[in-house]
Amino acid sequence: MTLNGGAPTLDEVAKLAGVSKATASRAINGGSKVSARAQTAVDNAVRELGYTPNAAARSLVTRRTGSVALIVPESDERIFSDPFFARMLHLVARTLREHDLQLVLLIAQPGDEAERLLRYLRGRYVDGAIVASHHREDRLAEHLSDLGLPCVFIGRPWIGAERVAYVDSDNAGAAAQAVRVLLEGGRRRIATIAGPPDMRAGHDRLRGWRDELAAAGLETGLVAHGDFTEDSGVQACAALLDAAGPGGIDGIFAASDLMAQGAIRELARRGLRVPEDVALVGYDDLGVAERTDPPLTTLRNPIASMVVEAIRLLTESIDQGGGGGPRRVVFVPELVRRASA
């Protein structure tokens, strides 16, 4: 057991290979300007010793860590079981791996004013950050912009959007499209089960629904809020039905497929048929939409495109040292027609 905990060092590799540390280092990184003979000697020494470069020492001089942070808000623990988040986490991990980058998961605490988070980021543990779905009052965009750390938001931030790069999807436009599907189906009493108003997706989808209905000269008061979960969809649907009054409801746009699924359950419980009595359009298309009964007409959330693009923008920014100003890309969700509307 040597001083460094037993891990072999570049010096030992160089010695065993009979070359200098400089040559050993070059052979290990890319191998440009290294003779075949030296390369082989170093390769063998590396293998024999089981050598791996010390990350701290390396990044102290290269100013690269090979790691990228994914920042998610704490909010509540259900975040991880939310299908949207689960999918995104998986996609981020996979895409990062293709870029040979390591994922560091950072959970933003609402309490500590992001101090802890910023300290970590300032310490240069990571080369850049991806920020996923944050809440209305977050000032993360400003803080990250001040920091000068390359970062890309997934979902346009509420505050400071002009100072950072982001990818987003056209939530409002997609919601409007959902309403048009309902209208074309002859529906006139169209309600919505909206998401949390302090989240971008919740807010923008509600806005799209309202604007489109208003443009058609129809009532825009049939709103109930959920939190994207199935249970909340049941509650919201019940509230809507109870409050609808004489005219009733003949169409619903739910801001998530999970909430739409809850709505189906509540409608069934009351003996209402989908789509005959109430037509239903969901949002996300991450798997559940095809398994409900009836299968959901929905808007496909372009998560994969957003994640891939976000990471492309991020690596670009990392490689260029952050020049060129923040970039934006907005994807358009695709309508998927099934049986519910």
Added chain:
Amino acid sequence: MTLNGGAPTLDEVAKLAGVSKATASRAINGGSKVSARAQTAVDNAVRELGYTPNAAARSLVTRRTGSVALIVPESDERIFSDPFFARMLHLVARTLREHDLQLVLLIAQPGDEAERLLRYLRGRYVDGAIVASHHREDRLAEHLSDLGLPCVFIGRPWIGAERVAYVDSDNAGAAAQAVRVLLEGGRRRIATIAGPPDMRAGHDRLRGWRDELAAAGLETGLVAHGDFTEDSGVQACAALLDAAGPGGIDGIFAASDLMAQGAIRELARRGLRVPEDVALVGYDDLGVAERTDPPLTTLRNPIASMVVEAIRLLTESIDQGGGGGPRRVVFVPELVRRASA
């Protein structure tokens, strides 16, 4: 913009505070043996400059990174939406934070023979690792043991368990208890919806069910496998019912609440009542068990205890430099009686 990318350095702090780097360093870390005067001067300089120590430089000498890896198997992307995993991830993140440790999420690729993973770990990016639910053929325990990196497995590893520390829960014992509940309720034709046989929890719960039934002199052939999801529970339950033959089935032990929920759906579809016609015991108690209709009698998975204990063992091992041999702790799941059995 200075050479180091604009980030202030300890040298600048020291200069501004009018002290040496050594004193500045001491003031920043704990502050023992530092005069009140020097401490204040350094504190002010740190604040004025917005200084945060460079992580790489610091860990190069301290040999600590302040980060811990959570290693999860890739398997399939649904892993993140699995309630057990979501809960565990959340608990790990929270508990680590209490220890002032940062979570680095590592997703083990089945393809690359763990080479990539081991390279990362060997690079000393992290001080230790927590390994969550891995598959039968993984040789991770041996590899990590060879590495000498402090680590704790959550769930006893299939291979190399004698070489590493782990926490586990008594899955077999809990399954046996589930069977006893069914037996005490007068059930004699007891089936099981088992989990994946290549996962610890799946394997051990099946074993507990079988042993207890065998001890009672009853049939142990009524087995169908699922993957812990609700849909798979529906399928498995249907298969069981179809295959049961003349005697039928009057009790089911499902290895997850989600699969139990699927079973309830399938039983209802066939007009069978729970618990009157078929008594049902689930496993996990992570939320869904109280929301099914009827609410599930189940075994409470002691995830929180396991995570807390795993991190305690890990930090102990990190602090002691790995002396003392691997430790083990096994928790006993608690029976939660509700209406389904």
Added chain:
DNA sequence: CTGAAAGCGCTTACAG
């Protein structure tokens, strides 16, 4: 309590 100095393990001009 304080500072000068060594050293953590690497990479990278620089000169050859």
Added chain:
DNA sequence: CTGAAAGCGCTTACAG
């Protein structure tokens, strides 16, 4: 193509 040397930004004996 190769090696000696400097330096990345910190911490920590050591001597005072």
